[in-house]
Amino acid sequence: MIISRLILKNWRNFQSVDVPLQERIILVGPNASGKSNLLDVFRFLRDIAKDGGGLQKAVADRGRLPKIRCLSARRSSNVEVEIHLAESSEEPVKWKYAIGITQEKGGKRRPILVYEKVWSGNELIIDRPDEHDKEDAQRLTQTHLEQINSNLLFREIAAFLTTIQYMHLVPQLLRYPDAFPGQDMPGDPFGKRFLEDLARTSDKTRSTRLNKIESALHDVVPQLKELSFIKDETGAPHLEAVYTHWRPKAGKQREDQFSDGTLRLIALLWSLQEGKSLLLLEEPELSLNAGIVSKLAPMISRLQRQTKRQVMLSTHSPDLLSDKGIGGEDVLLLIPGPEGTEVQVATSQKEINDLLEGGLSIADALLPITNPQRALSSWGI
């Protein structure tokens, strides 16, 4: 399943967003245009739906509602999020889920629901506030999404949202988890527990996945061979590979010797195979050289075709956008303005669309619409 449309009102620096989403989504925009904020909508929904989560915690983890509500919105405006889900971008809508949130006027100023609606196809099956909510306003501090007793009719949405994954791997955390004590982040977005995750996976699944990673890496890191999982004499898990180099004897290396870029790639390719729900990737090009970055998009697509996992990534890299396989409908442009950032599908801009149809890559098609002096940098790429 994929999220096939996103509609927002007053979410952080976006006053109003309504965009279709494909199997692969690439967010392009200048610094501080809201790429991370847009990814955060999906993490927010996950945080509401997951075990031990809920609306109160999801908002509290982000400060308070006024922090989430767009600064250019009127003070009393609601924060609204609506998603549509479908089996693929070609299929009709299977589910819709929408919430509006405001803050209690007095007292604890808790976030409360203005509405919560669920549609199965186009049939409205949950429509709150309902009679029970009118009798007991406390109920509006919780969504049905977070309540097992109340989400029976639409548990597929809850299951999908719970398994949304966000990844922004920090290689040093993966290599030296014990050097960074403190509470682990839910969902392990920075890869601190990546090796433990490998250790928990069954031998068969793990070796299938590592084989796929090795062959995906073949073109970009040809020196790396025989990628495997081992446990050292203390039982600690490691990744190991034979690394061929100019010295005649190839040596074995462990993850502490892999380059930052190689580690990020391995973790990215692992994640692509790990789940079925939306995968959010923050700037996957970090620490990779231009040659590899230009192959990232096709590499992700190849694995994605097997796993059918929807991927949304933010990027700063013209090299990533230079791949001609990236369609204009896959690219969302974040365009900052005085009233907040607008989000547009690249093909909705005629000038860009004409250039794409003329055979240019996204990177080249974005060039002329930007100020020549600032060139791509005004798009943050």
Ligand SMILES: Nc1ncnc2c1ncn2[C@@H]1O[C@H](COP(=O)(O)OP(=O)(O)O)[C@@H](O)[C@H]1O
């Ligand atoms: N509630 C809000 N209303 C308006 N702007 C906000 C809100 N919350 C955060 N921002 C702004 O969003 C910007 C950061 O966006 P971010 O997603 O980090 O950008 P990017 O990832 O594209 O660099 C900052 O300029 C910040 O001030």
Ligand SMILES: [Mg+2]
């Ligand atoms: Mg960011």
